[in-house]
Amino acid sequence: MRRLESEDLDPLTLGATVLGCGGGGDPFIAKLMVGQAIADHGPITIADLDDLPDDAQLATVAVIGAPTVIIEKIPSGSEFADAVRALAAYLGRPIDAVMPAEVGGMNTLIPLAVAAELGVPCVDADGMRRAFPQIEMTTFTLSGLSATPMSLADEKGNRVAFETTSNQMAEKLVRGSVIMLGLANAIALYPMTVKQAKEAAIAGSMAYCTELGATLRAVQRHESDWDDLLAFTDGRVVFEGKIIDLDRRTTTGFARGTVTIEDFADPTKVMRIEIQNELLLAIEDGRPVVTPPDLICMLDHETAEPITTETLAYGQRVRVLAMPCAPEWHKPGMLDVVGPSAFGYDVEYTPLVPAAGE
């Protein structure tokens, strides 16, 4: 166990923005929540899975909705702890530690604020090591764990508890409620024991995220260069250009859209990136270049500041960074859960870094 050091908060937030892949809400709002939670409730304890007994009860906690709405309707805070308390009541046992469902976007930081409020540790592990738009898109699903019982809470005191026959159905049902409750709510889900998490979770996601953020901050400050970032992430720059078209809509509970980028030097070279909360699929000349679950992050070409989809703008000069997904994803069934077809894209998965045997 270790204490979350205040100097870790900045690189963690920056890393979370990169792993947010343009979605996952604005981590800087969540960073303010964490700061407030520490001020109100004291320091936050980070635990590795090995720090906790195998039968300890974990649950993930997250904001759910459309990032376009979440940045306008800032969470009040108490609904997250309420969602965890409601889940504990439903299960009939206390939650011993919370865990991020996704390390990427504001859901990286929200569990830290909840950990402070509830006085429990936050586990350094998650189910994505990036942001994904749907709750069933986790390595937990891949390992056969249920997302339910799941509880949903809003800031007004409305509560919903779900028990479903599949994680896909859990996603459909909670999405229906979130649409009715204003597209920015708190959920507590994936109740599991530490023993189950050791099988199913991606351990060390938060430490990875912090180091990624620190590396990018060094690049921004010219204390380090792009090659260090690419080496750390196994990533590569797949495009550099300016945004020439942007189509955005908030529909069926998601922020969807398409962004088109034109090469600086060669106007015949164009990359199109499809958005469903996150930047999901990059296509150049009709050829898929980056496919889910691999990561796409767009950074400002001058400042190397990651750009979230809701702040994309015509004329922005950007660098498109592609990174391979966490190796824990490479298990049988991955493509069913988070491959291109899981998002309705009729393309083949083209791994950035082919795993052994693929």
Add this chain to the structure above:
Amino acid sequence: MRRLESEDLDPLTLGATVLGCGGGGDPFIAKLMVGQAIADHGPITIADLDDLPDDAQLATVAVIGAPTVIIEKIPSGSEFADAVRALAAYLGRPIDAVMPAEVGGMNTLIPLAVAAELGVPCVDADGMRRAFPQIEMTTFTLSGLSATPMSLADEKGNRVAFETTSNQMAEKLVRGSVIMLGLANAIALYPMTVKQAKEAAIAGSMAYCTELGATLRAVQRHESDWDDLLAFTDGRVVFEGKIIDLDRRTTTGFARGTVTIEDFADPTKVMRIEIQNELLLAIEDGRPVVTPPDLICMLDHETAEPITTETLAYGQRVRVLAMPCAPEWHKPGMLDVVGPSAFGYDVEYTPLVPAAGE
């Protein structure tokens, strides 16, 4: 307490079709469920509120969805008892008796089947004494009772529990889930004590429904005439003609539409009836003739068989019967809960039978 006699089932079902106001699903499907439940579990006990101790725990149980879907996706049966069991588990106490939320449509009979399956009495009372499309449209709401905790179940084993800050929000949230679960599901809601029901419910709705059905059956068999039916219901025939236009759509979780009827003798006389699951508002020459919460029932002109909205057809010859709502509705706040504006109609409530003081 009394046993539900098998000879009561036919008039109860016919009465429920009339009080269904064209909506509420097809009571004949529910009648089959009741017959099966009696065969499987034995006779059904009907209780008046006075038969039960004041602190006995009641809950209403119903099918929710769009009638157009419910008649195609026949309930399997077990989901209704499952919804009640899930509510009991959520409350942490057993349900001592079930009650219809609405006496009108198939929700009149479903609680009888559930009573048989759970081995508890069914209370002769409800919250509407007609069918309404939304769950907050009850005299329970008018009396300040909460529709939640409420549980929703489908036939596949999915479960949702709701606790909301208002009955309007409960309706919105459960509708969101029902849209995701296929528009025909089981709910258990309005948990209340017998003492609360004595204040808030419409007592004797089922007996009223049975007598209404018996009276109409006598009319159909020419053993009685229309005046007896009108005298029993305080109703009047507001139009006779044939259907010349029909516009139907299933949208936002409801079966909506408009039906237009032309007078047999005078083609310049036209009545337009607005549908939202039920026949809700009758307009002639731009003037509202029947407004909610008063009842509209359309009957076949020759057979006097009530017609549900999903079986309306071009060219049908119909008689439009209007009946005043149950007197229990006439309390302060009625129009907010079930007046024309509650359905989005910009017309004044025009009572068929003005209540004292109105």
